[in-house]
Amino acid sequence: MADLRPILLVEDNPRDLELTLAALAKCQLANEIVVARDGAEALDYLYRRGQHAARPPGDPAVVLLDLKLPKVDGLQVLEKVKTDSEQRQIPVVMLTSSREERDLLRSYELGVNAFVVKPVDFNAFFEAIQDLGMFWAILNEPPPGGRANA
Numbered sequence: 001m002a003d004l005r006p007i008l009l010v011e012d013n014p015r016d017l018e019l020t021l022a023a024l025a026k027c028q029l030a031n032e033i034v035v036a037r038d039g040a041e042a043l044d045y046l047y048r049r050g051q052h053a054a055r056p057p058g059d060p061a062v063v064l065l066d067l068k069l070p071k072v073d074g075l076q077v078l079e080k081v082k083t084d085s086e087q088r089q090i091p092v093v094m095l096t097s098s099r100e101e102r103d104l105l106r107s108y109e110l111g112v113n114a115f116v117v118k119p120v121d122f123n124a125f126f127e128a129i130q131d132l133g134m135f136w137a138i139l140n141e142p143p144p145g146g147r148a149n150a
Helices: 014-026 039-046 074-082 101-110 122-139
Strands: 007-010 033-036 062-065 092-096 114-117
Touching: 007 014, 007 039, 014 033, 014 122, 033 039, 039 062, 039 074, 062 074, 074 092, 074 101, 092 101, 101 114, 114 122
Parallel strands: 007 033, 007 062, 062 092, 092 114
Antiparallel strands: none
């Protein structure tokens, strides 16, 4: 059985955070969900700094990344991850309420793996999160030889 890696959820909106956590819990994923409430905390987690310095080594199964974040925004986090030779294999899904074309284009230019606009409808949002969780935590096959379990 594959080693279960955590899911890093980067979200500052309390309502969206609560809904996302509830949807992921309903999937009954065994993966730990690690929450970062801003981009700086997400980078600290990924690079094992600050309050995350003592976390076990290894990359998350996926980063679910909000676009509009305090301190360091989602595009800056994405750029840092995707330009780092040791981090760029980590799947990053932009999970945002932004429908702006420039955000979509910039995300793909920076190497995002998927760009998902948060549905306004509660049930659609819940379903979208469940699908994302199942795909990235269970179905997606990471590249061989990566740092997943490093």
